[in-house]
Amino acid sequence: MAPNDLPNHFPAWHGTTILTVRKGGIVAVGGDGQVSIGQTIVKANAKKVRRLAKGDVIGGFAGATADAFTLFERLEAKLEQYPAQLMRACVELAKDWRTDRYLRRLEAMMIVADKDVSLVLTGTGDVLEPENGIVGIGSGGNYALAAARALADTDLDAETIVKKAMAIAADICVYTNRNVTIETLKT
Template identity: 65%
Template sequence: MASDFPGWHGTTIIGVRKGGKVVIAGDGQVSMGQTVMKGTARKVRRLSPGGHEIVAGFAGSTADAFALLERLETKLEAAAGKLDRACVELAKDWRTDKYLQKLEAMLIVTDGQDLLVVTGAGDVLEPEHDIAAIGSGGNYALAAGRAMIDLDMDAETVARKAMAIAADICVYTNTNLTVEAIGG
C-alpha cells in the first residue's frame, strides 16, 4: 500500500515559452523523507516519436512518469504528431484506465509551439503567461518566472533563474539542472 512507504519528494519542473523558443528545466534532487537519495536525476527528456521532436519534464514517481511518457509517444504517433490531441487522448486514458489511474506523476510537454501540463485528473492545460511549473517547488518557480518573463531575458535564462530561486526556497529542489530547449 502506498501509504506504507515513506514519502518521496523532490522535483521542480518549469516550462517557459518566449521568443519562439520553449525551454523545460528540471532539478536533479530525489528525496525520501528528509534524506536526499540522489542529486543528479534527469527529469527532463527529449523524445522523438515518429520523427516528431518533443521535450517532456515530469514530477512524481519515476516509473509512473516513464509509463506515461511511453503512452504519450504512442499517442503522438497515432495523432500524426499533434501534441494537443495526443495529450488529450493520454489524459482520457489516464482518467479511465484502472492501471493508469494509480500512476502518480505530472508532465509538462512541448513541441516547440504548444506548452502543456498533463495531469492524472484529466487535465490538459495550456498555461497563461507562457510559463508552467509543477512539483514540490513548482509554485516558487512559477512565481519567479512570472516576475521575470517581461524582462530582457531569453526563455532559458528565465527558466534557470526561476529554478535557482525555487532551489533557494524549496528543500526538495536542488540546482543540478537538466535543461532542454526546442523551437526558435
C-alpha cells in the same frame, strides 16, 4: 506497505521542480535533479526532462519515477498514433490515465511542450495550457513559476529565465536542487 498505500502526508509527486517558459521564439523546459524519499536525498543528478517524438517534444515530470516512465512511454505511443498533434495525443493520454485502472494509480504530473503549445497533464484528466506560456509543477513549481513570471518582462531569453527561476526555487524548496537539466526548442 505498497507504494499506493502511502499516507496522504507523503505525496511522492511533490518532490521536484519542473518549469516551462515560452519567450522570443524559444520554449525551454527545465527540471532539477534531486530525487528524495521522505527527508532523504537519494540522488542528485536525475534527468527529469527529456525529448520525445524524435526530438520534437520536450517532457518533464514530477512524481514517482517508475510512474513517470510509464507515462512517457504511453505519451510516445500516442504521439506515434497522432504525429505532430501534441494536444490530441495528450488528450488521448489523459482519457486513458483517467479511465484505465492501472494508469489511474500513477502518481505523477507532466509538462510537455512542442513548437506550438505547452501543456500540463495530471492524473485527474486535466490537460491545461498556461495563459502566458509559463508553467511550473512539483514542490518548487510555484516558486519557479513566480520567479519566471517576474523575469519574463526583462530582456532575458527563455532558457536564462528557466535557469534563474530554478535557482530561486532551489533556494526556497528543500526538495529542489541546483543540478538542472534544460531542453529547448525553436517555436
